[in-house]
Amino acid sequence: MKYKKYTNPVNCRLYRSQKDVLNRLMENERFCRQHNISSESDVIRLAVNKVLREYEQIEFRQQVS
Numbered sequence: 001m002k003y004k005k006y007t008n009p010v011n012c013r014l015y016r017s018q019k020d021v022l023n024r025l026m027e028n029e030r031f032c033r034q035h036n037i038s039s040e041s042d043v044i045r046l047a048v049n050k051v052l053r054e055y056e057q058i059e060f061r062q063q064v065s
Helices: 016-027 029-034 040-064
Strands: none
Touching: 016 029, 016 040
16 A cells, blocks of 8 residues: 655644534544545545645636636
């Protein structure tokens, strides 16, 4: 198995309501399996990637226009 190399950890503070839902999500094995989620870090990483992709698309559109 090949391991991914990550940069230094980033602290992330969640609201209590977010942490509660995240805990429920992690307990739902079927949902986690369907979405390839194995840890809380995976959930946060997926959300960050979504925002970063959107930003890169906007940045690209501004450069070509």
